[in-house]
Amino acid sequence: MLKGIWLALIPLALMAQTAPPAGTNTANKYVGSEVCKTCHADVWLNFYKNPHYKSIASGKETPERTGCEGCHGPAGNHVAARGGKATIGAFSNFTPDETLTTCLSCHSKDVSRASIRNSAHTKADVVCSSCHSIHKPATPKFLLAKQQTELCYTCHASQRAQFEMPSKHRVNEGAVQCSDCHNPHGSALSAGSTTQHMGGSSAALQPAFNNEQPCLKCHVDKRGPFVFEHAAVKVEGCEGCHVPHGSTNAKLLTRPVVFTLCLECHNGAGTFGRSNFSVFRTSPAHNLQDPKYQRCTLCHIKVHGSNSDQFFLR
Ligand code: HEC
Ligand code: HEC
Ligand code: HEC
Ligand code: HEC
Ligand code: HEC
Ligand code: HEC
Ligand code: HEC
Ligand code: HEC
Ligand code: HEC
Numbered sequence: 001m002l003k004g005i006w007l008a009l010i011p012l013a014l015m016a017q018t019a020p021p022a023g024t025n026t027a028n029k030y031v032g033s034e035v036c037k038t039c040h041a042d043v044w045l046n047f048y049k050n051p052h053y054k055s056i057a058s059g060k061e062t063p064e065r066t067g068c069e070g071c072h073g074p075a076g077n078h079v080a081a082r083g084g085k086a087t088i089g090a091f092s093n094f095t096p097d098e099t100l101t102t103c104l105s106c107h108s109k110d111v112s113r114a115s116i117r118n119s120a121h122t123k124a125d126v127v128c129s130s131c132h133s134i135h136k137p138a139t140p141k142f143l144l145a146k147q148q149t150e151l152c153y154t155c156h157a158s159q160r161a162q163f164e165m166p167s168k169h170r171v172n173e174g175a176v177q178c179s180d181c182h183n184p185h186g187s188a189l190s191a192g193s194t195t196q197h198m199g200g201s202s203a204a205l206q207p208a209f210n211n212e213q214p215c216l217k218c219h220v221d222k223r224g225p226f227v228f229e230h231a232a233v234k235v236e237g238c239e240g241c242h243v244p245h246g247s248t249n250a251k252l253l254t255r256p257v258v259f260t261l262c263l264e265c266h267n268g269a270g271t272f273g274r275s276n277f278s279v280f281r282t283s284p285a286h287n288l289q290d291p292k293y294q295r296c297t298l299c300h301i302k303v304h305g306s307n308s309d310q311f312f313l314r
């Protein structure tokens with residue numbers, strides 16, 4: 001009871017320039033965001049544009065979820081001490097895990113599908129404030145520290161070169177974004193579907209529709225279902241034949257010449273891809289000595305699947 005009264009007197013004590021002596025173990029209190037503006041005018045003056053200002057504007061949140069203190073924690077001691085890093089939740093002193101936990105106290109729902117705690121970024125100590133800037137964002141939307149592509153290239157420099165290859169997704173031109181295929185917060189694909197559709201990859205892929213490989217969001221014509229499916233597309237996924245970023249091969253193919261790609265599977269070995277008999281040895285129509293037959297997709301034009309022909313000829 002007495003302690004409560006003493007705490008309530010702190011603001012008065014402050015005005016008289018007599019902060020409690022250092023080391024005093026007073027319970028920290030929430031003081032509200034208005035108090036910050038005298039000393040942190042630069043931060044405060046821009047804050048009205050921030051989506052996190054909503055909690056101040058509405059006045060409906062509890063103190064621990066409102067404004068500055070929603071992230072920096074109670075500032076009673078900080079104000080009483082007239083500043084200092086030790087008296088406040090200072091991100092410059094936080095471990096990556098402390099930052100993550102602070103942000104997730106409100107955002108666990110937004111990023112929950114991404115299983116963020118298991119993501120490659122989190123494991124490498126790349127956390128929220130490595131990509132987002134709360135007070136000096138380069139993009140008002142999503143509060144990114146830099147424009148997305150530049151942000152990702154700060155750490156993934158080798159990917160820039162991949163997107164400059166002859167065949168590529170036009171990421172450097174702004175037509176496609178990293179986040180069209182990746183979720184920087186982690187993979188939302190369930191364990192089963194990653195192995196089934198993206199060559200076993202777990203590269204933080206962002207699924208399209210109902211847990212499908214990200215490619216189908218844009219290349220809807222390859223989605224099917226087709227009356228005659230090419231098992232390669234369904235089992236190996238797009239990556240069975242394409243590289244996603246960029247390639248010196250036409251059409252982002254994994255091989256420079258189409259028939260060598262097809263022959264990886266249609267080689268007569270075992271029973272794989274043979275439909276019970278060896279395509280190239282038994283079919284006189286497929287004489288590979290004849291250059292005409294090397295251009296597989298000249299005839300098999302519906303190589304991703306067909307609704308009218310079991311051999312994908314139309
Ligand atoms: C959504 C969480 C969040 C809110 C809300 C927030 N901050 Fe910050 N603040 C941060 C983070 C994270 C940093 C570390 C630097 C960065 O990433 O921008 C930071 C850094 C700071 C700094 C260090 C100097 C600087 O500019 O980097 C000050 C001072 C500060 N905040 C004050 C405030 C004040 C005052 C408010 C309210 C007007 C506020 N913060 C609201 C998250 C927040
Ligand atoms: C009486 C002046 C004063 C008031 C009022 C004040 N601060 Fe500070 N604050 C400071 C000083 C001085 C520092 C130390 C700056 C340094 O060490 O670089 C500081 C540091 C901080 C930091 C640490 C920045 C870092 O480098 O990581 C944060 C966060 C912060 N203040 C937030 C707040 C918030 C939120 C409020 C309002 C609830 C507030 N401050 C009110 C003076 C003040
Ligand atoms: C006290 C709760 C709270 C905390 C803590 C918090 N946020 Fe937020 N954040 C919100 C709310 C509320 C919004 C606004 C959502 C809306 O616009 O409806 C928001 C918006 C955002 C947005 C913008 C989303 C968009 O669509 O543009 C980003 C990015 C973000 N927060 C990142 C962070 C980061 C990084 C941290 C930790 C440094 C953090 N937040 C801490 C509550 C919080
Ligand atoms: C590796 C970089 C990176 C990290 C780490 C990161 N983000 Fe993001 N975040 C992004 C990018 C890029 C976007 C924009 C995605 C888009 O354009 O669709 C985004 C979007 C968001 C959004 C708005 C859209 C959404 O997905 O709900 C919120 C909220 C958000 N991030 C919060 C966080 C929080 C909280 C953390 C830490 C727990 C975090 N982010 C960590 C890069 C990152
Ligand atoms: C601060 C540095 C940093 C930034 C910024 C960053 N990354 Fe990363 N990223 C890493 C590190 C470190 C790893 C883990 C080690 C590795 O695979 O290189 C990683 C891994 C990845 C992976 C592989 C994930 C896996 O599960 O194998 C992808 C995909 C990725 N990042 C995409 C992005 C995208 C997209 C962005 C931009 C939104 C981005 N990164 C921004 C540092 C960063
Ligand atoms: C068209 C979809 C797509 C786009 C756009 C895309 N990626 Fe990827 N990325 C993938 C796929 C699919 C994989 C998995 C590759 C594998 O496992 O072989 C991958 C893998 C990665 C990896 C893991 C290492 C590697 O190279 O295999 C990193 C890092 C990465 N991407 C970063 C980025 C960055 C940064 C951007 C934007 C500049 C980006 N990606 C844009 C689809 C894409
Ligand atoms: C955000 C939409 C989007 C996503 C997601 C996407 N693509 Fe694309 N893709 C495009 C666009 C747009 C083009 C046309 C490129 C151009 O004209 O520069 C294209 C072109 C291609 C091409 C032809 C390239 C060429 O050189 O002609 C292939 C192959 C391809 N994509 C495969 C994929 C694969 C595989 C994935 C998944 C890893 C994927 N795409 C994901 C939009 C997308
Ligand atoms: C069995 C190998 C194989 C698989 C698997 C495969 N593709 Fe292809 N794809 C090709 C070949 C070969 C070409 C070039 C066709 C030609 O020669 O004209 C091509 C061309 C393309 C093109 C550019 C021409 C066009 O038809 O629009 C796109 C886009 C494309 N593929 C997307 C995809 C997507 C998305 C997936 C996954 C759903 C996928 N591919 C899976 C072999 C494959
Ligand atoms: C990753 C392995 C793989 C690659 C690469 C591949 N295929 Fe296939 N393909 C298969 C499998 C598996 C089947 C299903 C065979 C079965 O039913 O026994 C199949 C079936 C076919 C069929 C229909 C056979 C039938 O009897 O119904 C044709 C035609 C075909 N592929 C052509 C191609 C062409 C052309 C290419 C090169 C662009 C190609 N394939 C690349 C695995 C592959």
Ligand code: HEC
Nearest residue numbers: 259262263266274275279283285292293294295296299311
């Ligand atoms: C000149 C047109 C043409 C070219 C080029 C061609 N095919 Fe065919 N292919 C056919 C026709 C027609 C059939 C269907 C019946 C048959 O002759 O076996 C067929 C059937 C197939 C089958 C199914 C065999 C079976 O009986 O189940 C496979 C697999 C196949 N082709 C793969 C390829 C591959 C791989 C290439 C390239 C090395 C290729 N084809 C080049 C016309 C062609």
